């Protein structure tokens with residue numbers, strides 16, 4: 001790695017009044033690295049020195065360095081301190097070229113009726129939340145009273161506006177609130193004109209598939225990966241190309257060998273579903289470079305980016321996108337409550353009008369009242385509070401599941417620590433096939449989800465996903481006990497061996 005100058009003199013931009021200090025410092029350093037002002041190998045000053053230069057607390061600088069380290073922008077080197085990481089492709093560290101072409105405007109696909117599609121098995125709505133339901137947030141921490149107050153006030157104040165026909169893009173104040181949230185909290189670069197309110201990620205996937213894919217078009221999908229995406233792409237007649245994931249996320253090199261010219265890539269970069277790793281910076285940049293070269297779309301599903309425990313959230317892939325290839329989607333259904341059915345999609349400019357035209361042809365728009373209440377909820381700070389509160393609650397539940405599972409399930413289901421999301425993944429011994437474990441657990445009132453469900457090809461893993469977010473600590477303990485009894489009955493099941501608390505490991509080794 002080339003030795004180069006320290007950057008004591010590097011001027012950082014002024015901090016906007018409404019930007020927290022850590023966010024500003026993180027953004028400035030990241031911008032300096034990606035913009036090439038801080039070159040590969042450049043040594044950063046010590047945290048103490050930088051804190052002194054910028055008149056900020058040293059703990060803030062330490063937290064920012066940790067974040068940049070985790071995301072791969074900087075590296076720690078014995079003897080030479082902290083340096084700018086060495087594997088950023090030049091093209092991404094250079095200033096954007098004036099002539100960078102956006103991805104081509106969409107080709108409208110023929111929807112293909114009758115294509116055999118895998119079934120999504122969602123539990124029936126009346127069957128209350130049981131341990132360990134997947135895909136559900138905890139509704140017990142949702143501030144229902146506040147929501148009711150805001151809804152009543154809205155209806156009193158502006159019924160005419162709310163009861164008339166809505167806007168195809170979504171309720172404008174909600175789009176503004178989402179835009180500002182995404183720019184500050186998720187590192188998404190967008191303006192409100194690119195933001196469309198949808199009923200959730202599923203709807204965004206459906207519209208995007210209809211707009212961008214023709215039957216037979218190749219689509220890269222993470223393997224294992226999210227069934228909701230697979231179902232949509234299969235319905236559209238696309239050719240599904242499963243791409244293995246490893247510790248650094250989607251294996252871009254393996255994908256290129258399988259299919260070098262995808263029309264679309266579906267990915268969960270902040271927290272791979274269902275395995276849980278983050279897409280490394282190197283892979284992020286390789287993927288974006290490929291999308292730019294081959295002019296394909298990337299669908300970024302940021303389904304639980306807000307829920308990272310012990311560590312700061314990982315920024316969106318969309319924030320690195322220089323040629324408008326990334327379609328970014330997020331869901332309030334996961335952050336608030338499942339039946340809300342509101343989410344958002346950030347579209348590259350070329351897709352906005354086609355998206356709205358399609359929407360108007362096949363649907364009308366999400367209910368304005370809920371959108372208006374949600375906009376108020378965000379503007380009054382209730383949303384941020386709810387995220388903070390639910391994050392703390394889920395952390396407690398994750399810890400409870402990890403602790404109880406380590407005590408009672410070791411050797412039967414080895415739970416892997418996670419620093420994010422709504423579920424834990426556990427590895428089963430070969431003597432307990434995950435599909436059979438699910439059936440046996442269901443008979444005892446315990447809901448678990450087999451890992452093998454999420455593979456398109458022969459499953460490479462035998463395990464169970466256990467949702468913890470909607471389950472109270474008491475129910476977690478009971479669920480673990482019942483699950484242990486179920487698994488112990490399998491012939492050849494191993495008895496638990498004592499193992500060390502994985503909580504410490506979770507903090508040290510975020511997945």
Ligand SMILES: Cc1ncc(COP(=O)(O)O)c(C=O)c1O
Pocket residue numbers: 135136199200201202203226228268273301303330331332333334343
């Ligand atoms: C990977 C993934 N993406 C997206 C979603 C959210 O989809 P929707 O907003 O349609 O409810 C989920 C929900 O569980 C999910 O697991």
